[in-house]
Amino acid sequence: MACELITTPGAVFALWGEPEVADVEKVRIAVEAAAATCGHPIVYVTRVPVDAPAPNAQVREKLDQMLPGLLKAFSTYHVVLEGEGFAAAMKRGVLTGMFQLSWRRKTFFVHAKITDVAGNVGLDQRPAVATLLETARAKGMLGAR
Numbered sequence: 001m002a003c004e005l006i007t008t009p010g011a012v013f014a015l016w017g018e019p020e021v022a023d024v025e026k027v028r029i030a031v032e033a034a035a036a037t038c039g040h041p042i043v044y045v046t047r048v049p050v051d052a053p054a055p056n057a058q059v060r061e062k063l064d065q066m067l068p069g070l071l072k073a074f075s076t077y078h079v080v081l082e083g084e085g086f087a088a089a090m091k092r093g094v095l096t097g098m099f100q101l102s103w104r105r106k107t108f109f110v111h112a113k114i115t116d117v118a119g120n121v122g123l124d125q126r127p128a129v130a131t132l133l134e135t136a137r138a139k140g141m142l143g144a145r
Helices: 021-038 058-072 085-100 123-138
Strands: 003-008 011-016 042-048 074-081 108-112
Touching: 003 021, 003 123, 011 021, 011 123, 021 042, 021 058, 042 123
Parallel strands: 011 042, 042 074, 074 108
Antiparallel strands: 003 011
């Protein structure tokens, strides 16, 4: 499994396995289409299970190229980087540090748990996040992989 996507009104969810370059393009298309459909920036949530491998150099390069152009398509970007302990906390800290410097304030968030996402979006976006996460839960995308 590389990347599974769910789109609901106002939000997109991605569950990552082993990242592939083609997946990055699938995410771009889904995010841009969701924003165009609802007529405003959307909430993007990506879940990275604890055992998911890190992206290779090609995938990281594609992400670096794509993300600046997507800023207008999402209001907030949430990475749920799962795992416990010092190593997981360090990964979240490094990821946060990398993105916070180059993104507009209060746009990029890194979480340890999926339940942390709703508290970091505006009140007007919480229904979209609730629908997105309930859909992901119903499809079995929030449990262990």
